[in-house]
Amino acid sequence: MNVCRASLNEMLIDKAWCTCASLYFDKRLIKIEDRGDQPIIAYFADGTTAEGDFLIGADGVHSITRRQVVPDGPKPFNTGLIGFGGFVPHSALGGRAIGGRVETTFGQSGFFGYGYCSPDPKDGAMWWSTQPAHGMDAAMFRALDAQALKQHLRGFHQGWHDPIPGIIEAAENIVVTDTFDVATLPTWSRKRSLLIGDAAHATSPHAGQGASLALEDAMRLARLMQEGQELTATFQAFEAERRPRAEKIVAIARRNGNNKREFSAAGAWMRNHMIKLLLPLGSKGMDFMYAYDARAA
Numbered sequence: 001m002n003v004c005r006a007s008l009n010e011m012l013i014d015k016a017w018c019t020c021a022s023l024y025f026d027k028r029l030i031k032i033e034d035r036g037d038q039p040i041i042a043y044f045a046d047g048t049t050a051e052g053d054f055l056i057g058a059d060g061v062h063s064i065t066r067r068q069v070v071p072d073g074p075k076p077f078n079t080g081l082i083g084f085g086g087f088v089p090h091s092a093l094g095g096r097a098i099g100g101r102v103e104t105t106f107g108q109s110g111f112f113g114y115g116y117c118s119p120d121p122k123d124g125a126m127w128w129s130t131q132p133a134h135g136m137d138a139a140m141f142r143a144l145d146a147q148a149l150k151q152h153l154r155g156f157h158q159g160w161h162d163p164i165p166g167i168i169e170a171a172e173n174i175v176v177t178d179t180f181d182v183a184t185l186p187t188w189s190r191k192r193s194l195l196i197g198d199a200a201h202a203t204s205p206h207a208g209q210g211a212s213l214a215l216e217d218a219m220r221l222a223r224l225m226q227e228g229q230e231l232t233a234t235f236q237a238f239e240a241e242r243r244p245r246a247e248k249i250v251a252i253a254r255r256n257g258n259n260k261r262e263f264s265a266a267g268a269w270m271r272n273h274m275i276k277l278l279l280p281l282g283s284k285g286m287d288f289m290y291a292y293d294a295r296a297a
Contacts, residue, residue: 008211034191079181083177105160107160197214198214
């Protein structure tokens with residue numbers, strides 16, 4: 001199922017409010033204090049604190065919680081690819097009948113993908129472009145004005161098939177991001193703090209599974225918490241269950257990213273034919289990733 005993350009966030013927030021959960025925004029964690037005889041305390045940059053029986057760090061690839069749980073652990077690794085993306089009206093896809101699928105195109109250098117993500121014809125199509133960095137990071141691209149950024153995309157994807165040129169012309173509010181992942185952590189928990197999602201197993205976007213893994217984590221952790229085990233045992237059981245799956249997908253995503261780098265004409269021809277050959281043969285082997293049911297795990 002394709003859905004805008006903003007729409008998903010709205011649904012989750014609405015559900016949380018309906019259960020009378022307390023939500024706070026614009027907080028930046030700076031440290032955690034965990035003394036066994038007292039509640040665990042989170043300290044924020046604005047001078048406020050929060051305390052509780054345990055702390056779940058779901059704070060992403062640049063996780064501050066990770067630094068507290070694994071002080072000498074690996075840092076986010078820049079994979080050398082830049083991601084561009086955004087939303088366009090349905091009309092930019094030229095009426096292509098692709099249903100809930102996404103269409104993807106590999107070039108001699110880089111990659112482009114698009115698909116429908118909402119029934120709203122005004123902004124219900126998503127797109128993204130992945131390119132080698134060539135000495136520029138995301139911050140440098142974000143410093144460009146909108147026309148310069150669009151001109152870069154026109155130049156990079158010049159000559160690519162329809163509807164890619166039309167999508168670029170229709171694009172507004174283009175988001176630019178560096179592409180990171182994080183090497184295997186020695187542990188996902190420390191005392192009463194646990195890492196989940198990208199904080200525990202940050203993956204590059206090349207398998208399309210980062211948000212899905214985080215949602216799976218949240219569901220599986222909630223189910224384990226309901227069993228009422230001692231906290232340390234729950235955290236250990238969560239990591240033992242989730243680590244093999246997450247790390248396998250992180251490795252697949254990094255491998256997939258290698259297909260979006262620079263290729264010679266001969267190298268691109270070879271890659272394309274290998275993809276045509278291997279995708280049908282390996283599709284069943286991807287069921288572990290795409291057909292996974294967290295409810296039944």
